[in-house]
Each structure stands twice: as structure tokens, then as C-alpha cells.
Amino acid sequence: MAKVSFRNVWKKYGDMPAVKDLNIECPDGSFLSVLGPSGCGKSSTMRMVAGLEHITSGQILFDERPINDLAPKDRDVAMVFENYALYPHKSVYENMANPLKLRGQDSSVIKERVTAAAKLLEINHLLERRPQELSGGQKQRVAIGRAIVREPNLFLFDEPIAHLDAKLRAHMRGEIKHLQRTLGTTMIYVTHDQLEAMSMADTIAVMHDGELQQLGTPREVYNHPVNAWVAGFVGEPAMNFVDVGVEDRAGRTHFIHKNFAVPVTEEQQRRVSGGSRESTLRMGVRPDALSIAMTKPSESCIAGKIFVTELLGGDMIVDVDLDDCRIRVKTSTEFSGEEGQTCYMTVNTNKWHAFSKGNGKAFF
Amino acid sequence: MASREVIQYETPLSKAFRWFSAVFLAFYVVWTVLPLFIMFMSSFKDLLEAFKIPAVGDWAGVTVFFDFTPTTKHYYELFAHLGFSTYLFNSLVAAGGSALVSVILGSMCAYSLSRIDFKGKGDLFFWIISTRMAPVVAVMVPLYWIFRQLDLVGTLPGLILAYTTFNLPFAIWILKGFFDNVPYAIEEAQMVDGATRFQALRAILPLVAPGIGAFIVLCILFAWNDYLFAAIIGSGGAKTLPAATRELVQPQNIQWGQIMAAGVVTTLPMMFLGLVIRKYLVTGLTMGAVKE
Numbered sequence: 076m077a078k079v080s081f082r083n084v085w086k087k088y089g090d091m092p093a094v095k096d097l098n099i100e101c102p103d104g105s106f107l108s109v110l111g112p113s114g115c116g117k118s119s120t121m122r123m124v125a126g127l128e129h130i131t132s133g134q135i136l137f138d139e140r141p142i143n144d145l146a147p148k149d150r151d152v153a154m155v156f157e158n159y160a161l162y163p164h165k166s167v168y169e170n171m172a173n174p175l176k177l178r179g180q181d182s183s184v185i186k187e188r189v190t191a192a193a194k195l196l197e198i199n200h201l202l203e204r205r206p207q208e209l210s211g212g213q214k215q216r217v218a219i220g221r222a223i224v225r226e227p228n229l230f231l232f233d234e235p236i237a238h239l240d241a242k243l244r245a246h247m248r249g250e251i252k253h254l255q256r257t258l259g260t261t262m263i264y265v266t267h268d269q270l271e272a273m274s275m276a277d278t279i280a281v282m283h284d285g286e287l288q289q290l291g292t293p294r295e296v297y298n299h300p301v302n303a304w305v306a307g308f309v310g311e312p313a314m315n316f317v318d319v320g321v322e323d324r325a326g327r328t329h330f331i332h333k334n335f336a337v338p339v340t341e342e343q344q345r346r347v348s349g350g351s352r353e354s355t356l357r358m359g360v361r362p363d364a365l366s367i368a369m370t371k372p373s374e375s376c377i378a379g380k381i382f383v384t385e386l387l388g389g390d391m392i393v394d395v396d397l398d399d400c401r402i403r404v405k406t407s408t409e410f411s412g413e414e415g416q417t418c419y420m421t422v423n424t425n426k427w428h429a430f431s432k433g434n435g436k437a438f439f
Numbered sequence: 440m441a442s443r444e445v446i447q448y449e450t451p452l453s454k455a456f457r458w459f460s461a462v463f464l465a466f467y468v469v470w471t472v473l474p475l476f477i478m479f480m481s482s483f484k485d486l487l488e489a490f491k492i493p494a495v496g497d498w499a500g501v502t503v504f505f506d507f508t509p510t511t512k513h514y515y516e517l518f519a520h521l522g523f524s525t526y527l528f529n530s531l532v533a534a535g536g537s538a539l540v541s542v543i544l545g546s547m548c549a550y551s552l553s554r555i556d557f558k559g560k561g562d563l564f565f566w567i568i569s570t571r572m573a574p575v576v577a578v579m580v581p582l583y584w585i586f587r588q589l590d591l592v593g594t595l596p597g598l599i600l601a602y603t604t605f606n607l608p609f610a611i612w613i614l615k616g617f618f619d620n621v622p623y624a625i626e627e628a629q630m631v632d633g634a635t636r637f638q639a640l641r642a643i644l645p646l647v648a649p650g651i652g653a654f655i656v657l658c659i660l661f662a663w664n665d666y667l668f669a670a671i672i673g674s675g676g677a678k679t680l681p682a683a684t685r686e687l688v689q690p691q692n693i694q695w696g697q698i699m700a701a702g703v704v705t706t707l708p709m710m711f712l713g714l715v716i717r718k719y720l721v722t723g724l725t726m727g728a729v730k731e
Contacts, residue, residue, distance in 0.1 A: 126630070126631075127630070146630070148633040148634060153632075154631045160622065160624035160628035177633035177634050
């Protein structure tokens with residue numbers, strides 16, 4: 076087990092930077108999720124840790140020991156690949172035994188460890204099969220099994236459950252998290268699925284265009300995104316963004332839009348007013364921070380026209396047209412509005428956000 | 440899963456075509472199998488019996504062909520007096536040796552060409568196969584001179600070297616294609632598991648087995664059936680079956696019976712090789728390795 080540190084790490088393919096000046100500390104035994112869309116540099120980051128890519132500049136350290144120049148086999152990491160990368164000509168048992176065999180373990184030890192790992196993953200009845208005889212979920216378990224048969228410094232999981240169906244994915248999320256807690260091994264988990272990152276990780280590193288956007292707990296990333304990009308990427312359904320004007324009315328700053336004028340709280344007023352104040356900014360509000368009603372509840376509500384309603388079993392999503400944009404509201408299934416009707420939304424001002432229109436940085 | 444076949448509907452044209460292809464294939468089978476069959480039968484016949492041929496148009500006379508007392512005297516003659524066991528051994532060593540050397544060097548070279556990018560790779564790759572573009576005869580004289588200087592003429596190592604020279608480019612071309620189809624992730628998984636690069640290469644060799652199998656067949660066939668190198672470079676100390684068979688055509692008489700027997704001796708091992716290698720030629724071995 077090891078603490079993993081990234082110090083000013085760069086990765087360039089030719090002149091194209093894939094990872095820019097990355098700095099992350101991942102404490103021993105913690106679960107770090109690297110989250111970002113495809114092409115954001117997250118896989119390059121992981122492959123540099125595994126030793127499958129050279130580090131262009133900077134350092135990656137395990138427990139303060141630089142590992143830049145070590146071959147993969149000397150780094151003592153275990154990796155689960157997105158496409159599983161099982162050995163097709165070997166049985167499940169041989170696949171899982173491979174890392175131990177390569178490290179010259181006794182066959183009795185190998186047998187014991189493989190059996191134990193197979194039991195943990197509930198694949199002990201599959202040990203004689205070949206990979207092509209397994210379902211996607213089973214292959215993925217074998218790939219995890221191959222990683223956990225030894226006690227590595229670090230687990231690297233590269234989108235391991237991206238190819239499974241939704242139900243199995245939900246199941247495996249819980250299992251992988253439990254496994255990491257049980258084994259207590261440091262884990263770096265790369266994913267593009269914010270739900271996976273939110274539900275499993277101790278710490279999330281959100282990356283975009285090769286740059287680290289935010290490093291924090293799932294709660295911090297969700298409730299206090301540092302910029303509009305993170306705010307829009309994390310959360311499902313995604314955050315609503317509305318361009319608003321900023322005006323002082325009766326001593327209180329208001330966010331002004333054709334459809335509404337809502338006052339901010341005192342704390343928020345201080346934050347927006349600090350430094351050079353912008354006359355327009357982007358208001359961000361999550362669908363669950365809005366409440367919707369068919370009668371006008373107060374003066375500071377947002378009026379709009381219902382575009383469509385989507386029933387999602389326990390919840391309902393209502394798409395509402397404002398004059399120049401469309402926003403989504405999460406409400407209960409009792410909501411009875413019909414398409415085309417006028418409705419009124421109230422913002423929970425403790426849970427909304429404001430971002431600079433220029434650089435996207437969050438004011439609150 | 441849907442049917443993998445493209446459905447077809449019967450039309451008069453397709454029906455006619457089916458008949459035509461059946462007839463064509465029947466002729467084709469007779470055309471290819473009959474010579475081998477006659478060779479096999481004649482090798483067990485006495486010279487007089489072998490030349491008993493029915494008159495043209497006399498279809499009932501075909502039975503004459505099967506009317507003989509089997510004898511193994513030609514085979515006995517070949518192996519007891521004419522030293523064919525040595526020639527068989529030479530053929531096996533020359534063909535097998537060059538196949539082995541070509542597979543080892545070829546797979547390493549093909550792996551490098553498949554996995555590593557370097558400047559001039561495309562040119563190098565083309566240059567490798569271009570060595571096969573000139574006909575063998577064109578380089579025979581200079582090659583003979585070089586082999587003479589190195590004292591390799593008439594030796595088995597010389598013959599192996601000569602065959603390898605021509606098989607290696609071929610091996611590299613075939614095997615590179617197969618290595619290209621093996622996902623990188625499998626080697627990467629091996630390396631993370633604790634393998635060196637070389638161990639990782641060894642681990643993926645089973646996945647290119649169809650390529651290696653196909654190549655071994657082609658390589659052995661080339662060496663086994665070769666007459667030119669065998670006659671010029673192998674002559675004397677390293678005589679192989681084709682060269683020895685040629686010598687059965689003597690100025691005074693042609694030893695038809697022995698030639699037929701030599702033909703069987705030369706053909707059978709290759710047929711056997713085909714049967715053995717067939718199971719390695721299955722494709723789809725990488726199925727299920729990675730999620731495409």
C-alpha cells in the first residue's frame with residue numbers, strides 16, 4: 076500500500092499536451108476517482124502511473140519514492156483494463172494465477188490465493204472456463220480477480236464497468252467500493268461517469284482538457300463546484316445555467332432576467348460584489364434546487380411555460396421554457412402541470428450558484 | 440442472434456449456376472487427385488504392369504489399371520541401395536531448420552515492426568518484402584559465389600541459410616499482420632502483472648499461432664519442394680529428395696517405378712504436415728479477450 080503523489084506532471088504526445096501540470100496527493104488507503112469526459116487526459120494519467128506511458132515531465136511518487144523510471148513490473152501496481160484484457164487462451168484460473176506465477180510464487184500459494192480471490196468475487200465455479208465462455212460481468216470479475224490476487228501498492232481501475240449494462244453497473248459499484256474498503260489498498264479509479272465517481276470515491280479529481288479542475292470530496296464537488304464546467308459535468312440531470320444581469324434594488328443585489336428578479340443572500344452579495352463586479356453572470360441551479368408550482372407563490376419566482384414532463388418512476392422531470400432558454404426541474408410525481416401551461420418556480424437560494432461569464436469561476 | 444448467412448432466393452440463373460459449379464468441381468477434383476492417385480498406384484507396380492494401359496475409348500478396360508500384384512521393391516530399392524533415408528533426413532533438416540530459424544527471427548522482427556514506431560519504418564518494411572520481388576534465379580550466381588567463399592556449398596547449414604534468406608521476409612510480412620491484430624492491452628496487462636517485454640511477447644505468441652502455423656506450412660513447402668537451391672547449393676553433401684529424384688532420370692533409362700515411389704515419399708510427409716497443422720490454423724483465437 077502506498078501514498079501516491081503527482082508533482083507537476085505533464086504528458087505530451089508530440090506537441091499536444093494531454094495532461095497539464097497535474098498535482099494530486101492521494102493518501103494511503105484512499106479511493107481517488109479521476110473523472111472527466113473522453114480525451115480529458117484521465118487515461119493518460121493512469122497509464123503513466125502504471126508505467127505504460129513515459130512521463131514527459133514532473134514526478135509521480137509512491138511514498139515519496141519517484142517511480143518515473145521504473146518498468147511496470149517493478150512498480151507493483153495491479154490494473155483492471157477497460158476492455159478487461161484477459162488472456163484468451165488461458166482459463167480463468169490461469170488468468171488469475173498469472174501475476175503470482177510471474178513473481179515466482181509456489182503453486183500451493185497460488186492456488187490458495189486464487190481460490191480466495193475467486194470466492195470473494197463469487198466466480199469460483201468458473202475457474203476452468205475460458206474468457207470467451209464468460210458474460211461481460213463475469214469477465215470483469217476475472218479482471219478484478221487478477222488484480223487482487225496479490226497485494227499491490229496500488230489498484231488502478233480504468234473504467235472497468237463502463238461496458239456493463241446499467242443494472243450490473245449499479246451492483247458492481249457497490250461491490251468495488253466494498254472491496255476497496257475491505258482490502259484497504261489505495262485505489263485510483265478512472266471514469267467518465269460522474270455517478271460512479273460520486274458514489275464510490277473518497278476524493279474526486281475532475282479533469283478537463285488535460286487540466287485538473289477540482290480536487291475534493293464528492294460532497295464538495297457537487298455542492299461547491301469551483302467553476303461552471305465542473306458544475307455542468309457533475310450531477311444528473313445536469314445543472315441549469317441561465318445568463319442573468321446583476322442589479323442592486325433596495326440595497327440588495329438581485330439576479331435579473333426577463334422572466335424573474337431574485338434577490339441573493341447577504342453572504343452571496345458580498346461574494347459577487349468583491350473585486351471587479353461583472354454586470355452579467357451565469358446563474359447555475361440544479362434541478363433539485365428548484366420547486367415548481369402552478370400558482371404564483373411569491374414575487375421573486377420564475378415564470379415559464381411547461382415544455383414537456385418526464386416521469387422517472389419516483390421522480391418527475393419538468394422541462395420549462397423561459398423566454399430565451401429551457402431549464403429542467405425535478406419534482407414529485409404528484410405534479411399535475413400539463414404541457415403548454417404557465418408554471419412558477421422558486422429557487423432555493425442556499426443551493427444556487429453564480430459563475431463568471433468570462434472564466435467560468437464560481438462566485439458561490 | 441440473427442442468422443449470419445446472406446439469404447438467397449432461387450432463380451433459374453442461380454439454379455443453372457449451381458449445376459455448372461457442381462460439374463466444374465467434379466472435373467476439378469478428378470484433375471487434381473488423379474495424378475496423385477496414379478503416382479501412388481504405380482509406385483506399387485512392376486514396370487510392365489505400370490504400363491498396361493487400355494485402348495482409347497475402351498472404358499471397360501479401366502479395370503486393367505487395378506489388375507496388378509502389389510510390390511514394395513521400388514521402396515526397398517530407394518532406401519536400401521540409393522540412400523534415400525539420408526536425402527529424406529536432409530530434406531527434413533533443411534525445411535524444418537529454415538522454418539524454425541525464420542519463425543524465431545521473423546516473429547521477433549514482426550513484433551517490433553508491429554509495436555514500435557520509428558523513422559523510416561514504412562520504407563524498411565517495404566525493403567524487407569522487396570527482397571522477394573526478384574526471381575530466385577536472378578540472384579543464384581552471386582549467392583553461389585558468396586556461399587563458395589564461406590564454404591557453405593554442399594552443407595546443410597548452407598541450405599538452411601539459403602532457404603531462410605528467402606523465407607524470412609515472408610515470415611515478417613505474414614506475422615506482422617497477425618501481431619497487428621493482437622490488442623496492446625493484452626501485453627500491457629502482462630507487463631503490469633509483472634512480465635518483462637520479452638515475456639509479454641512470449642505470452643501473446645499463442646494468439647498469433649494461426650499465423651505461425653500458416654507460415655510454417657508455406658516455409659516448409661517452399662524448402663521441401665525446392666529444386667533450384669537443392670541442386671546448386673545443396674549439391675553433393677546436402678542432397679534433398681527433389682534433387683535425388685531428378686537423378687533417377689538416367690541417360691540409359693528412366694526408373695519410373697522408383698520415381699513414383701520417390702514421389703510418394705516426398706508427398707506423404709507434406710500431407711501429414713497439413714493434417715497436423717490444420718488445428719492451429721483456426722482463427723478467432725483472440726475472441727473474448729478484450730471488449731471491442
